[in-house]
Amino acid sequence: MSYHYIHIDDSESLTLLETEDLTCAADELVIDVAYAGINRADLLQRMGFYPPPPDASPIMGLEVAGVVRQAGTDSGFSEGEAVCALVHGGGYATQAIAKATCTLRVPEGIDLSTAACLPEAFITVWYNLIDRARLTRGETVFIHGGISGIGNIAVQLGKAMGCRVIATAGSPEKCATLASIGADISLNYNEAPLAEQCEAQGVFGAVDVVLDMVGGDFEQFNLACLAVDGRIACIGLMRGGQATIDLTQLLMKRATLTGSTLRRLTPDEKARCFRDVAEHMMPLVENGQIVPLMDRTFALADALAAQTYMSTGGHAGKLLLRC
Numbered sequence: 001m002s003y004h005y006i007h008i009d010d011s012e013s014l015t016l017l018e019t020e021d022l023t024c025a026a027d028e029l030v031i032d033v034a035y036a037g038i039n040r041a042d043l044l045q046r047m048g049f050y051p052p053p054p055d056a057s058p059i060m061g062l063e064v065a066g067v068v069r070q071a072g073t074d075s076g077f078s079e080g081e082a083v084c085a086l087v088h089g090g091g092y093a094t095q096a097i098a099k100a101t102c103t104l105r106v107p108e109g110i111d112l113s114t115a116a117c118l119p120e121a122f123i124t125v126w127y128n129l130i131d132r133a134r135l136t137r138g139e140t141v142f143i144h145g146g147i148s149g150i151g152n153i154a155v156q157l158g159k160a161m162g163c164r165v166i167a168t169a170g171s172p173e174k175c176a177t178l179a180s181i182g183a184d185i186s187l188n189y190n191e192a193p194l195a196e197q198c199e200a201q202g203v204f205g206a207v208d209v210v211l212d213m214v215g216g217d218f219e220q221f222n223l224a225c226l227a228v229d230g231r232i233a234c235i236g237l238m239r240g241g242q243a244t245i246d247l248t249q250l251l252m253k254r255a256t257l258t259g260s261t262l263r264r265l266t267p268d269e270k271a272r273c274f275r276d277v278a279e280h281m282m283p284l285v286e287n288g289q290i291v292p293l294m295d296r297t298f299a300l301a302d303a304l305a306a307q308t309y310m311s312t313g314g315h316a317g318k319l320l321l322r323c
């Protein structure tokens, strides 16, 4: 037996357990996990606020990178291939099962820790910025949480598309990191109201797309900073799920307010997103236009310490578990 996984004892206690090796269906893969990405949803799951869907693994972890251990007969993959994948739970483990349609081949020269930063961020960013908010080349995009695991990929995709990128972070140091990954304008949301900062930069009312992971009291700003025909894609609620907005502005700007959660996409929608990111985003990793921002890596057995670190908000970029 070589399968170890992190079990949730309760909200404050996790244990590394061992059981039988995994096996997969014809359209799936078993991956020997090298690294698992840590996501906010994992913290909520540990605390009991984000129960996994009934058909999902109860083990935390939504994305992994590693090597194919068993390839289902219809998967199109081969044993030994380097891959990264979205998993239906079960990522905090030494083995994980992924649908072949939710798996990407890792190009030569890209290490598995880099690859583990990609699946959740790539699909979330692509689906929201491109599919839902219709970001197009040369537009102005505003990204909240620009150095988060998700946000830094959005910043770099925006730059690769020739967009003007405005992004936020919570400290001067994090704003400097934002500038280093390509943001044209970096705003510290703790320093002064974002509307004032945008006015000072001459971009208030000029934003085509907002990638919003904050909501709450910032939602009215999101609407106010938009240009006519602007779009807001909401992916998270770091500042709360309730907001008061001026609907007059929604009308006057012909604005679009949309949102989504990755877990609720259908298998077909996920498969289509994977084809799109394989075609359009993986080449940007291969040619160095997207280099995921990584904060640090923890041992699998230290998953609780890793999640505690994420909850304090001191990190910049992706946190990983070495499995």
Ligand SMILES: NC(=O)c1ccc[n+]([C@@H]2O[C@H](COP(=O)([O-])OP(=O)(O)OC[C@H]3O[C@@H](n4cnc5c(N)ncnc54)[C@H](OP(=O)(O)O)[C@@H]3O)[C@@H](O)[C@H]2O)c1
Pocket: 038, 039, 040, 041, 120, 124, 144, 145, 146, 147, 148, 149, 150, 151, 168, 169, 170, 171, 174, 189, 213, 214, 234, 235, 236, 237, 238, 239, 260, 261, 262, 263, 310, 313, 315, 317
């Ligand atoms: N809808 C979906 O499908 C989907 C998928 C994946 C992730 N998400 C969401 O995307 C967000 C980022 O996820 P992640 O894994 O990349 O997490 P993360 O690295 O911890 O990022 C959280 C980000 O939120 C910012 N933030 C935290 N509190 C804030 C506040 N009060 N005001 C403004 N900004 C604040 C942080 O900025 P500073 O560190 O600079 O303070 C940080 O950049 C989370 O909300 C997550 O739930 C959604």
